[in-house]
Amino acid sequence: MAIDAYGLQDIKKELQHLSSPRLAELVLCLARYKKENKELLAYLLFLAGDEEAFIQQAKYEIGMMFYSMPSQPFNAVKVLRKILRYITKLSRFSGSKGVEITLLISFCTNYLEYTYTKVNYKPLRTILIRQVEKVGKLISKLHEDLQFDYMTDYTQLLDAADAKLSWFNKMEFEI
Incomplete structure (x- = not known):
């Protein structure tokens, strides 16, 4: 039955x-x-009433996850995927594209800071590339005023990635 x-x-x-x-x-x-x-x-x-505090708390938790990430590339990829699942869940909760963009930019910034970038492990590189592409698509779907607000952070992210990673070409991701 x-x-x-x-x-x-x-x-x-x-x-x-x-x-x-x-x-x-x-x-x-x-x-x-x-x-x-x-x-x-x-x-x-x-x-839900205080979105800014929610974003700050989420950024802190994401930063702590990155801080405790292992240095071996295979295990680091597992942790990065776990962090992305967490970001997806938080984005679904808020229902706001702005929150999702902010958290993904924070993810990419933490990636550049905490991930060992000298390793030539393709899944590790692919995670960053996919998230940068996702942020670019999300920004392009926003209203022009909001696009301008997020474009400065996005441009800074592209510049930092281009400076730190030899395999990253920021021209491929510019909107």
């Missing part, structure tokens, strides 16, 4: 008819069963 999957509209209508204590009980039950639901609920309740 399978449980029917109801649509979002049906669930929304049913939630409007529930009392506050029953609704709180359902939300806590939902948060109890999956860690990501609990994290999303915590974000919505405590952090």
Whole structure:
């Protein structure tokens, strides 16, 4: 016997008819069963109002992950992918392209600072290239005023990568 999957509209209508204590009980039950639901609920309740503090806290946590990254290229790639999954999750929580761009630029900056760049390990290089491309695409989709705000950080990132990495050509990534 399978449980029917109801649509979002049906669930929304049913939630409007529930009392506050029953609704709180359902939300806590939902948060109890999956860690990501609990994290999303915590974000919505405590952090959604102050986006700047959320970004600073996320940057700090990402920086700590980079600081504890191993020096072996194979293991470093694993940690970098874990950090990118974390950034994706935080971006989904906020729903803001600006937050995603800020966190990805922070990721790329930390990559340049903490990753051992003398190694010629292709997966390690590919991670940075893909993220720089992603930031460029996200910036190009923004409104012109917001594009200007993020372009300075993006240009600084390209200049730093071009200066530090021999295999990086900033001309390939300019918007």
